[in-house]
Amino acid sequence: MELYSTNNPSLKVDFPTAVFNSMPQDKGLYMPQEIPVLDPEFIAQIGDRTFSEIALKVASALIGDAIPTPDLKAIIAETLSFDAPVKELDAETYVLELFHGPSLAFKDFGARFMSRVMGYFLRENEKMLDVLVATSGDTGGAVALGFLGVPNTRVTILYPEGKVSEIQELQLCTNGNNIQAISVNGTFDDCQALVKQAFADQDLADKLRLTSANSINIARLIPQTFYYFNAYAQLAREGKTKVVFAVPSGNFGNIAAGLIAYKMGLPVQQFIAATNANDTVPRFLENGIYETRASVQTYSNAMDVGAPSNWVRIMDLFKGDVAALKKVVSSSSYTDVETQEAIKEIYDTYSYVACPHTAIAYRALKNYLAEQPDHELTGVFLSTAHPCKFPDVFPNDVAAAIAIPEQVNELRARTSAAQKMDPVFADFKTYLQELN
Numbered sequence: 001m002e003l004y005s006t007n008n009p010s011l012k013v014d015f016p017t018a019v020f021n022s023m024p025q026d027k028g029l030y031m032p033q034e035i036p037v038l039d040p041e042f043i044a045q046i047g048d049r050t051f052s053e054i055a056l057k058v059a060s061a062l063i064g065d066a067i068p069t070p071d072l073k074a075i076i077a078e079t080l081s082f083d084a085p086v087k088e089l090d091a092e093t094y095v096l097e098l099f100h101g102p103s104l105a106f107k108d109f110g111a112r113f114m115s116r117v118m119g120y121f122l123r124e125n126e127k128m129l130d131v132l133v134a135t136s137g138d139t140g141g142a143v144a145l146g147f148l149g150v151p152n153t154r155v156t157i158l159y160p161e162g163k164v165s166e167i168q169e170l171q172l173c174t175n176g177n178n179i180q181a182i183s184v185n186g187t188f189d190d191c192q193a194l195v196k197q198a199f200a201d202q203d204l205a206d207k208l209r210l211t212s213a214n215s216i217n218i219a220r221l222i223p224q225t226f227y228y229f230n231a232y233a234q235l236a237r238e239g240k241t242k243v244v245f246a247v248p249s250g251n252f253g254n255i256a257a258g259l260i261a262y263k264m265g266l267p268v269q270q271f272i273a274a275t276n277a278n279d280t281v282p283r284f285l286e287n288g289i290y291e292t293r294a295s296v297q298t299y300s301n302a303m304d305v306g307a308p309s310n311w312v313r314i315m316d317l318f319k320g321d322v323a324a325l326k327k328v329v330s331s332s333s334y335t336d337v338e339t340q341e342a343i344k345e346i347y348d349t350y351s352y353v354a355c356p357h358t359a360i361a362y363r364a365l366k367n368y369l370a371e372q373p374d375h376e377l378t379g380v381f382l383s384t385a386h387p388c389k390f391p392d393v394f395p396n397d398v399a400a401a402i403a404i405p406e407q408v409n410e411l412r413a414r415t416s417a418a419q420k421m422d423p424v425f426a427d428f429k430t431y432l433q434e435l436n
């Protein structure tokens, strides 16, 4: 597999380089040299395949010989240790549940695959890999649980003290083993600044092999294509093949993966990028001006992104042709009030509890379907997290209906430990230098 930088198509690297660097030096993003198109026969018969079979076919096509098939198969088996069911709410409305993994959010797919791919490439390289992550909540849990127990890796997670939910904090702080959490007396931006400084520090670079596990890593995107194919397979079994996906979007990694699946031949009618008040992309599709803004805080805080990092990948997939892009992707933005109304509507109509991110995708899907003359469309909104991770958003009756998953009770039974730190780089540096 060869990849290029979106800022410089002649800069080419192999898969391990892209995985360990995350980002090219020129600050572009890595994209596969070629998006392989799967044979139409495979798509026509996809309902006969299991999730793992589909994932192996898709991953092999994308990765080529970078990882031999038996090893890739093992990585996929470990990645997909949980299911991604499509559930029917009514004849035209389905929800793709992506929250059955260890951190109860879709980021588990990316984190589990990336950690195991890194672990695989590290087999030949004895030096310990130190993963540094700053998190406002969801990413940290997925990365922690993704790397837990992966040989030759060690993870340090920084999170803002008192600013993540109880369950998120448990996911960060109860792992032990090769995972260490630091609770920073400051904001998420302080955490991110500490991590950035660590990457720029020459003493640390000489001593440690540092990597970031952030959402722009190509190894996080690849496994996210799997569940689009698998969702389509589940619907194809019911004879539904005119599918629309609504994706709750922040950094636009999830929907970028869907669009890669589309370019690989998955016959999707439309993608809807649903955002909260952070509406850089809907504004761009409306007026053609791409203007990033500082992020604003909302109930769907994992989507509070003013400058979506994966947008350049989407533009690259469409070779900058905005008209072609707009035929496949539409986008709309919703306020916190609309989010709460959507949560209530889903609960009242279907007795289903959706997290705030998921509720925005539901709203966008329903609004889109209502405008379509074609009544044979099947709408699927992606559910990116389990509602129990965001307890403060729900009215009491809805909150009471949330079934707490087994994983959470297991976490509550464990000891929680985090090192406390002020947002002072010298302290963080000392901490890293003393790792052994």
Ligand SMILES: *Cc1c(COP(=O)(O)O)cnc(C)c1O
Pocket: 105, 106, 107, 138, 139, 215, 248, 249, 250, 251, 252, 253, 254, 255, 302, 303, 357, 358, 384, 385
């Ligand atoms: C990360 C996240 C999103 C946004 O996904 P992107 O790939 O950044 O667009 C949406 N919902 C939840 C729950 C998340 O954790």
